[in-house]
Amino acid sequence: SATGTHYTMTNGGNINSSTHLLDLLDEPIPGVGTYDDFHTIDWVREKCKDRERHRRINSKKKESAWEMTKSLYDAWSGWLVVTLTGLASGALAGLIDIAADWMTDLKEGICLSALWFNHEQCCWGSNETTFEERDKCPQWKTWAELIIGQAEGPGSYIMNYIMYIFWALSFAFLAVSLVKVFAPYACGSGIPEIKTILSGFIIRGYLGKWTLMIKTITLVLAVASGLSLGKEGPLVHVACCCGNIFSYLFPKYSTNEAKKREVLSAASAAGVSVAFGAPIGGVLFSLEEVSYYFPLKTLWRSFFAALVAAFVLRSINPFGNSRLVLFYVEYHTPWYLFELLPFILLGVFGGLWGAFFIRANIAWCRRRKSTKFGKYPVLEVIIVAAITAVIAFPNPYTRLNTSELIKELFTDCGPLESSSLCDYRNDMNASKIVDDIPDRPAGTGVYSAIWQLCLALIFKIIMTVFTFGIKVPSGLFIPSMAIGAIAGRIVGIAVEQLAYYHHDWFIFKEWCEVGADCITPGLYAMVGAAACLGGVTRMTVSLVVIVFELTGGLEYIVPLMAAVMTSKWVGDAFGREGIYEAHIRLNGYPFLDAKEEFTHTTLAADVMRPRRSDPPLAVLTQDNMTVEDIENLINETSYNGFPVIMSKESQRLVGFALRRDLTIAIESARKKQEGIVGSSRVCFAQHTPSLPAESPRPLKLRSILDMSPFTVTDHTPMEIVVDIFRKLGLRQCLVTHNGIVLGIITKKNILEHLEQLKQHVEPLAPPWHYNKKRYPPSYGPDGKPRPRLNNVQLKPIAEEREETEEEVHLLNSTTL
Numbered sequence: 001s002a003t004g005t006h007y008t009m010t011n012g013g014n015i016n017s018s019t020h021l022l023d024l025l026d027e028p029i030p031g032v033g034t035y036d037d038f039h040t041i042d043w044v045r046e047k048c049k050d051r052e053r054h055r056r057i058n059s060k061k062k063e064s065a066w067e068m069t070k071s072l073y074d075a076w077s078g079w080l081v082v083t084l085t086g087l088a089s090g091a092l093a094g095l096i097d098i099a100a101d102w103m104t105d106l107k108e109g110i111c112l113s114a115l116w117f118n119h120e121q122c123c124w125g126s127n128e129t130t131f132e133e134r135d136k137c138p139q140w141k142t143w144a145e146l147i148i149g150q151a152e153g154p155g156s157y158i159m160n161y162i163m164y165i166f167w168a169l170s171f172a173f174l175a176v177s178l179v180k181v182f183a184p185y186a187c188g189s190g191i192p193e194i195k196t197i198l199s200g201f202i203i204r205g206y207l208g209k210w211t212l213m214i215k216t217i218t219l220v221l222a223v224a225s226g227l228s229l230g231k232e233g234p235l236v237h238v239a240c241c242c243g244n245i246f247s248y249l250f251p252k253y254s255t256n257e258a259k260k261r262e263v264l265s266a267a268s269a270a271g272v273s274v275a276f277g278a279p280i281g282g283v284l285f286s287l288e289e290v291s292y293y294f295p296l297k298t299l300w301r302s303f304f305a306a307l308v309a310a311f312v313l314r315s316i317n318p319f320g321n322s323r324l325v326l327f328y329v330e331y332h333t334p335w336y337l338f339e340l341l342p343f344i345l346l347g348v349f350g351g352l353w354g355a356f357f358i359r360a361n362i363a364w365c366r367r368r369k370s371t372k373f374g375k376y377p378v379l380e381v382i383i384v385a386a387i388t389a390v391i392a393f394p395n396p397y398t399r400l401n402t403s404e405l406i407k408e409l410f411t412d413c414g415p416l417e418s419s420s421l422c423d424y425r426n427d428m429n430a431s432k433i434v435d436d437i438p439d440r441p442a443g444t445g446v447y448s449a450i451w452q453l454c455l456a457l458i459f460k461i462i463m464t465v466f467t468f469g470i471k472v473p474s475g476l477f478i479p480s481m482a483i484g485a486i487a488g489r490i491v492g493i494a495v496e497q498l499a500y501y502h503h504d505w506f507i508f509k510e511w512c513e514v515g516a517d518c519i520t521p522g523l524y525a526m527v528g529a530a531a532c533l534g535g536v537t538r539m540t541v542s543l544v545v546i547v548f549e550l551t552g553g554l555e556y557i558v559p560l561m562a563a564v565m566t567s568k569w570v571g572d573a574f575g576r577e578g579i580y581e582a583h584i585r586l587n588g589y590p591f592l593d594a595k596e597e598f599t600h601t602t603l604a605a606d607v608m609r610p611r612r613s614d615p616p617l618a619v620l621t622q623d624n625m626t627v628e629d630i631e632n633l634i635n636e637t638s639y640n641g642f643p644v645i646m647s648k649e650s651q652r653l654v655g656f657a658l659r660r661d662l663t664i665a666i667e668s669a670r671k672k673q674e675g676i677v678g679s680s681r682v683c684f685a686q687h688t689p690s691l692p693a694e695s696p697r698p699l700k701l702r703s704i705l706d707m708s709p710f711t712v713t714d715h716t717p718m719e720i721v722v723d724i725f726r727k728l729g730l731r732q733c734l735v736t737h738n739g740i741v742l743g744i745i746t747k748k749n750i751l752e753h754l755e756q757l758k759q760h761v762e763p764l765a766p767p768w769h770y771n772k773k774r775y776p777p778s779y780g781p782d783g784k785p786r787p788r789l790n791n792v793q794l795k796p797i798a799e800e801r802e803e804t805e806e807e808v809h810l811l812n813s814t815t816l
Contacts, residue, residue, distance in 0.1 A: 031664040032704055035257065037204040039640070040590055040747055043293070043729030045706070046258035053252070077250040078297070082266045082305040084246045089239040089267065089305075090312025093274035096220055096231060096238075097318035103224030104401045107167040108160065109142040121320070164226075164399075165389045171225035172385035175218040175472045176378050183214035187471040190215075190237025191290065192580045194268060196589040197240075198261050199292040200729050207237075207244035207264070215241070219473040223401075225385050226392055227470075228463040230402065230478025236271035236290070237473075239309070243267030258293070258729075265291040266302040272546070273306035274313045275477070277324025281546030282306040288542045289580070292594070293729065327407035329551050331520050335559055338507045339519075342495050346488055346528045347563035351570025353461070353483060354535020358575065360465045362582050368469070369586075377471035384470060388463055397449075397456040397486075402478045405456075409485040409525040410551060420445035421489070421521075442497055450490055457486045469583075476579060480536045481529035488528020492521030523559070526551055531563040535571045538578035540564055585755075590747050598722045600757050605714035607721070607753045608735040608743035617743055620644045622654050623685045627666060627699060628678035634659060643734055643741045644684050644705060651740045654684060656709035656732075657701070665704050673697070711736050712745075718753070725750055 033049065035041055061071035102118045111122035123137035143163035144156035179186045185193075185206045193206055205211065219234050243263045247253035253260045268290045272282035283302045287294050313324055321328065368374040392398040397405055413422035423445025464479040496519035499508045508518070530547040534540065544560045547553075553560075576595070577585070584591045610617050618633060620642045633642070641658040645651045669676045675697035682699050683689070691698060711734045712721055724730060725747060732746045 029665050029668045029704070031668075032661045034660070035202050036660060037202060039202055040731050041200045041202065041257040041729070042731045043200055043258050044710070046256055050252075050256050050259055053256075074252055077252050078262075078301060079304065081243070081246050081250055081253060081263050082270075082301045083308055084249075085239065085243040085263065085267045086270045086305040086308025087312055088242040088246070089235075089270040089274050090309040091316070092216055092238055092242070093235055093309070094313050094316030094318045096216060096223075096235070098316075099220040100223040100231065101318070101401070103171065103220060104226070106224070107164050107226065109140055110146070111140055113139040161393050164393050165386065168225045168385055168389035169382060171221045172227065172381050172472065173378070175221035175225065176381040176470075178214050178218050178221075179471055179473075180377060183211045184471075185211045186215040186218055186473060188469065188473070189233030189475050190240070190473075191233050192583040192587065192589070194237060194240050194264070195290050195292075195580055196584055196591045198264055198268075198290055199591050200257075200261070201590055202257070207241045209241075209245055212238060212241035212245065215473055222472040222474060225389075226399075226401075227385055227388055227472070227474070228402070228460055228467045228479045229472075230475035230481075231473075232272070232275035232477040233475030234473040235275040235475075236268050239267045239271030239274070240264050243270075261293065262295070262298045262301070265294060265298050266305040269302035270305040270309035273309045274324075276546050276550050277310065277313065277328075278546045278549035279303070279306035279310045281542055281549050282309075284542035284545050285539070289537065289539055325550055327403065327410050327551065329407075329410045329412065329522060329526070329553070331412055331523055331553060331556070333518070333520050335520075335523060335556060336518070339495070340559065340562055342491055342524065343527050343559045343563050344566050346484070346491060346524065347531045347534075347566025348570050349487055350484055350528070350531025350533075350535035350563065350567030351573075352535070353480075353532050354538070354567060354571040354579075355574035357461075357465060357480075357536055358577065358579050358582050361468055361579065362586055364466060365469045365583070365586055381470050381472055384463070384466055388467075391459055391463075395452050395456055395459070397452050398459055402482050406478070406482055406485050406525075406529065409482075409489045410522050410529075412520055412522040420449045421493075422446075423449070441500060442493065446493060450493060453486050453490055457483060457490075460486065468579075476536060477533060480533045484528035484530065484532030485525040486528075487532070488525040489521055491528065492519065492524030495519050495524070496521055523553070523556060526553060526556065527559050527563045530560050531567040534564040535567040536579050538568055538571060538576075540568055590751055592722070592726050592747065592750065594726055596754075598719045598754070600718065602718040602753070602757075603714065604712050604716040604718060604721050604735050604745060605742070607718055607749050608714070608745045609749060610743055617741065618642055619651075619741065620657060620682075620684070621648060622646050623681065623683045623689050624648075625682050626678065627676065627680045627682055630662060630682055631666065631678070634663060640746070641732060643709070643744065645741060653709070653711065653734065653736060653739060653741050655705040655707045656734065657684070657705055661704040662701070665701050666699070669699050673699075709734055713737060714742055718750075721745060722750060722754075 033045070057067075057071050057074055060067045062068070102116065105119040108119070111117040111119070113122065119140055122140045142151065142156070142160055144159035145151050147163075148155060148159055150156040150159075185203075185208075193203060197203060197206065215234060215238055219231050219238070222229060223231050243266065244260070247260050247263045253263055265286050269279075269282040269286040272285045273279040276282075280303075283299065283306055286302050287299070291298070310324055314322075319325070368380075373380065397408075400408070408419055408421065411419075413419075413424065423443040424440040425443045460479060460483050464476075464483070467479070468474055468476055499518050502508060526547065530543060533547075534543050537543070543564055544557060547560055548557055581591075581593055618637050618639060620630065620633070622644060624647065639659060641656055642662075643656055644654045646654055676699050677696050680696045680699050681689075681691060682701055684702055684705050686702065688698050688700065709732075710724065710728070710730055712724070714735050714737050716735075721733065724733065730747070732744055734741055735743045735745060
């Protein structure tokens with residue numbers, strides 16, 4: 001494929017040279033325009049390549065029926081790839097849900113009548129279940145019944161306890177071993193890396209088939225092990241792996257990194273769609289949280305991918321409730337105005353939890369990286385899993401699967417509920433069963449449940465800090481929602497009892513009459529879950545939509561919005577970074593966050609390289625360097641590219657040549673062209689200069705030259721430079737003065753500069769006007785350009801005492 005070939009812009013005129021050389025413009029060089037691992041893509045170049053490909057297809061489509069078919073295939077390939085991604089994401093999510101449910105119940109017992117049934121399915125067909133003990137049936141055997149033949153008593157409890165810990169450790173060990181041996185990239189949630197990849201960074205293998213396969217298997221094992229993690233974040237990674245793999249079937253996406261990222265944006269929407277059963281929330285999540293470049297066309301395709309994925313999941317029906325999610329709830333009472341106060345308090349709790357979690361988790365992850373503990377990932381997972389299992393088993397709320405716990409906390413207390421959370425003292429005068437059960441005094445079951453929930457809350461807070469970041473697939477959505485749901489349910493029961501015993505207070509008098517169903521504790525759990533997830537991730541719009549799609553609570557949008565906004569404001573007061581941005585910074589990924597504001601008054605000259613202590617800028621000349629000179633320059637430096645100037649005398653900018661493209665082009669020329677040797681002249685100009693007859697054949701490399709590199713002047717404010725990098729997705733930008741190249745700014749330089757400013761350290765160097773001699777001027781006092789030796793600007797022989805007229809004018813007129 002002709003990647004990168006058609007990106008060059010010519011200045012008009014005839015391209016054909018007077019010499020009889022093979023012009024590389026006519027023959028594309030394989031590999032030019034591709035990227036190395038851990039490098040950033042050039043969005044501008046990729047978009048230009050795509051426009052050129054589109055023009056070529058359009059110009060040919062009227063030539064024949066075959067070309068017309070190719071044109072239609074090209075136009076529809078975007079919809080095809082997102083359809084395939086949606087189908088695969090929905091199928092894998094259904095498979096993960098079913099397998100995780102079965103393996104979670106395997107820790108407690110087994111279904112003898114059908115081994116592949118989980119606990120609930122095992123007792124569906126039984127006629128011997130009672131209302132009070134609906135989860136007990138003869139077909140389901142606990143491990144104590146199977147091993148020692150006892151269903152009750154201390155021996156049975158200890159046996160079940162031991163088997164619970166055994167299975168939890170087995171699942172955790174298997175998960176971490178598979179990740180370590182087969183796919184190290186399958187650990188964690190994957191969202192920080194996906195955000196970085198969507199911003200233009202390349203991490204080869206992160207979205208590959210091995211990662212997909214191992215992540216799918218180990219995600220089931222990690223969830224079943226009972227660790228304080230969720231499967232929702234990793235499902236986004238799984239969906240993006242599907243999108244990446246399917247994009248290789250279509251040349252439009254396989255050969256263009258920017259187009260591939262459009263598919264990955266749609267895939268992340270499909271991932272959230274199947275994780276939460278929230279197709280619209282998935283699209284908004286992709287837009288708000290993970291995507292860097294999100295054109296309108298990608299919005300439609302994301303919507304379609306989310307729709308297809310949700311449809312497939314609904315067809316599989318993994319939860320057996322004809323819903324896309326486990327915890328779909330319906331409340332029967334409206335919310336009242338006075339309840340906004342506890343909702344806002346839950347928002348404050350969510351923001352405080354988010355700020356605490358981010359700081360504590362990042363501190364622990366940093367400690368893991370810097371100590372010997374990080375060298376033993378398997379041991380760490382085993383220790384965390386053992387502590388989790390030992391503490392979780394005695395408490396019925398921590399022993400539950402986290403999704404089941406959230407379902408129980410969200411559920412309103414109806415007449416058919418047998419949970420201890422619904423153990424209220426009934427009014428004997430109530431003659432008929434109705435949906436709206438009036439507020440009642442709490443019974444002993446509710447009070448014991450509250451104590452157990454308080455212990456569960458402390459346990460979840462501590463364990464989630466240490467679990468997120470271990471070397472197994474681990475999502476953060478479900479543990480955060482569980483913490484919020486526990487806190488919310490406790491607050492809800494407290495408000496409910498307050499309203500029951502003090503219904504004559506002025507805040508309750510208007511709404512809460514005696515015998516009315518006034519407060520819904522399940523609603524508080526839902527609001528608390530949204531607030532805590534918002535505090536950790538700093539999502540707003542997409543989070544509210546996800547939660548109301550998740551629960552069907554459409555009329556509760558205002559309480560959700562109030563809690564989520566409060567949690568964001570409180571969290572932002574302690575630091576503006578969400579957990580994903582914090583992990584991106586911890587791992588040192590080159591990610592320019594569009595949400596951050598640049599408020600400093602530095603200039604391009606303060607950030608550009610070379611610095612005062614660095615070697616001078618390495619450049620290429622247009623037509624008087626040899627192949628050997630360029631190869632030596634490539635070997636001696638580690639730069640990703642080199643500015644091309646006209647000549648040693650005139651240092652005007654011609655273009656920019658990437659290191660990888662130069663290497664590939666020279667290797668290709670040595671193999672395919674005769675007469676190319678180390679002393680061959682390299683020509684980046686449109687016409688080859690006249691050479692002596694005995695000189696070796698020149699090498700034309702104009703085709704790999706970027707003729708329109710982005711340039712700024714040395715006085716451009718960094719605020720504008722950062723904006724250009726963010727909005728255009730640049731890799732590098734050249735700094736010029738009167739058309740003469742002074743230096744280069746790369747994405748890495750900008751990130752280092754931002755980090756330094758964030759830590760309130762002195763800038764890399766004082767502003768240019770404090771020490772104007774820091775950058776040797778490219779021109780002498782006589783106005784003529786300074787000489788350069790091959791590729792470097794010669795340093796001035798003597799320090800000039802007199803300021804030139806131009807420099808004096810610049811110093812006087814600049815106000816900072």
